Amino acid sequence: MPEIFIDGHRYEFEGDHKVLQFIQDLGKEVPFFCYHPSMTAPANCRQCMVKAGQYMKDRETGEYEVDENGERVIRWFPKLQTSCNLMAADGMVILTQETDELVQRAQKDNLELILINHPLDCPICDQAGECPLQIQTYKYGPEGSRFEVKKVHKPKRIQLGPRVVLDAERCINCTRCTRFTQEISKTDQLTITSRGDKNYPTTAPGREFDDPYSLNTVDICPVGALTSADFRFKARVWEMNQTPSIDITNGKGTNIDLWTRDNLILRVTPRFNAEVNDHWMPDAGREAYKIFNENRISRPQQKLDGEQILSSWNNAIATLSEEIAATDNSKIVVIASPHASVEENYALSKYTNLLGLNQPVFTPHIEEGTGDDFLLSDDVAPNANGCRLLGFTELDKASIKKEIKKAELVVILHDNLIDREVIAADDLKEKFVVVFATNNSDTSKAADLVIPITTAAEHAASYVNVDGRIQRTYRAKETKYTERRLDLEMSEGRLDRYGTNFDNWVTEDNKIDCLPVWKFINRISEHSGLECNFNDGREIMDEIASTLDSFTGVSYAAMDEQAGIQLSIKKETSTSK
């Protein structure tokens, strides 16, 4: 097998490897800025320099040549090499900054050059704290600058597009953003203009950077040159904590991270998953943080004399039980939801089964034209396949309407049927309507009883994407009834850990008075003398996996380990494009 010697250690490898990626895969480090594993390597930042050479072999005998001390003779390449585009070869010898002073010096001097025109505005820069330039300058850079002349000034605060702001002075011209638009999103909207110390990325004159994936350039920008217009100056990186989750605004199931401070989701960034979204996510999904924070329903609401008023959980439970008891089973329709997780749907269906009601029905949420061939599908609900795999009856708009018409009691699980024009508000007249909802909407307004439930940011639950991959969320945000410090599954940021209720950056207001669907089901079944006891999503998933064939082998542990599990779905029912 081909062998390579890095810092004196021998490694074997197979196939084609770039030296930088190979070193990274070993868990070791070489500093770099322009390289990105999903894009081409132009080697223009010159930061990943290593010393490379080859053990000399006698051409005739094929034996290694040795010097008088018996050491193998190395023929060094004439100059240092950029490891990002250097192909690993058999018998190659690499020295990194760990072992070679020349490499250390080269990296240090390169950083000094990069920093010549880089403004020292880290204290007000959004990137600070997660800035490769900042980190690597601390680790490998010079202690000071010898540059005493005025720095080159370039345009600042340029609104490149609706979502991206450019500060050209901070740019180090790594071309990651231009390569992203050329190679990944393929809109070719960005280019580097001008040259020398005056260059910076920009769009063609008069054009907007309105790429539907534009915010990925903010993520991959190794400095603070490209920042998100929306998130700019909202929070420092170290104030937030980061929780893995799944994009719930589209059926593609893009893996994301939720960034929380004081129980508000402040931003959404993509999380690497080679099977689903690689390093990227659509801009549309980043808006989802608003769903978690704004316009939330807190406390159950009940309609009294045509007006919704705040109620209590006990009252809500009693009312719903009474309504169910008073209505003929055939006159009750339970509408499950592709917007709710597998666990929520299952908990609801278990309860309706115990009551002896019909299996829940659902209607997928398709918006023609939303999809592209990349990370958006026409199916904008995160869990339509989950409903199918749970065996719910899939109905089209007209049939849902018909079902509702026949019923006297309508239970809608987390699905804004009126807002997405499946039904009209009039269709619900003269019926008792119960809506499990996270946010205020026309649908929740039409309800006689509104049960506030947790969003994907407040419960750990799983969603099956358009391609049949089941992936799960984690609890990122506290509700009135959860406590970050007691819940070992919740991540804690510095402010979460050290803040107290007396600090002015901590408030109770951001905790919503809502329950996971299964907790509500526990309480209402207890009220009506039925046996339902779900502690958390993990338990429900274990129960689903042991009772339903289509979920065999699924567990939270397995999902965490394999970054989601591929389930077998019927392809004809899949709406992926």
Place this chain on the structure above:
Amino acid sequence: MAYEFTKEDLREIEKIKAKYPEVMPATLPTLWVAQRRFGHVEPEVQRLVAETLGLPEAHVHGVANFYTQYYKEKKGKHVLDVCTCLSCQLCGGYEILHHLEETLGIKAGDTTEDGTFTLNQVECLGACGYAPMLQVTNDKYVNHLTKEKADELVDKLKNGEEPDYEQMKMPQHKNI
């Protein structure tokens, strides 16, 4: 004003495209075609080039902005690039520049009101042996400049004449 290529231009561009296996390398020569036709490659002309070649606008913009020889804004009919880099500066480059500024009544970087001349101060053009010198509209070099020679050049250009091509002899060393 909408810019359009003439039929001859388009034929020439087709010929240029045929030279390369891909379209992208045709950007530079096509920008030249455009600059010859319109006298500049303003953003709208860049857009025309991009559309004609079927290339991203951003790419054409980037290429045009990289090279100083492409004029990204309207220039005078004749562009005088006066070198003030080291050799020319020592031999009187600034004197020539200031003299031209006075004669033409403009500052370096500006264009005369009648649109005949643009005067630029530029860095080394690689003719240090014949300093001071200037270049006329990306083309001919005028070497060993004196004030008289500069006036002569301006008159010539005003009368619509082309500057002469000066053949410069390399210094001869016997012992090489």
